């Protein structure tokens with residue numbers, strides 16, 4: 001939570017895009033006895049991943065290849081977007097949880113400002129389909145995704161170091 005160019009509150013949970021990939025791998029292993037690689041799980045996420053089911057989710061699908069655990073042979077299945085949404089539900093819920101927790105722990109005046117400023121999502125994971133909609137629904141606040149979510153944190157940290165206005169801001173924690 002940033003207020004008056006400083007850190008008003010900070011909370012962190014180690015849930016990023018890689019946790020979504022792991023969740024997809026576990027889902028496929030659990031439901032199809034199929035072992036898939038990290039790269040395959042990430043491809044599925046990028047191609048059809050979604051933070052929630054939509055009316056189209058049953059009609060969007062992709063193939064997944066891996067090794068059948070029981071038979072030890074290569075095997076291929078089809079996964080729908082609805083299934084991928086179910087698979088990533090847990091990490092998505094953890095993100096929602098930490099955001100809600102941060103809002104609960106913020107001083108009332110600052111929390112009130114969030115109604116206008118809203119939430120800005122960063123990180124590649126914020127490009128997951130529907131994730132900002134889910135966060136908007138769960139918090140009742142406006143949510144936007146940063147313009148360059150994959151690089152904005154590094155770029156912003158660099159600018160913060162260079163701009164005297166923010167002197168000391170990165171030392172606050």
Ligand SMILES: Nc1ncnc2c1ncn2[C@@H]1O[C@H](COP(=O)(O)OP(=O)(O)OP(=O)(O)O)[C@@H](O)[C@H]1O
Pocket residue numbers: 015016017018042045046049122123124125126127128129149150151
């Ligand atoms: N279009 C996309 N949809 C979903 N995920 C994406 C997309 N593009 C990149 N990613 C994911 O973003 C992640 C890399 O970016 P980054 O590490 O910045 O994000 P993050 O893991 O969400 O957040 P952080 O690591 O800052 O907590 C990878 O997991 C990558 O798969």
Ligand SMILES: [Mg+2]
Pocket residue numbers: 016017018
């Ligand atoms: Mg990451």
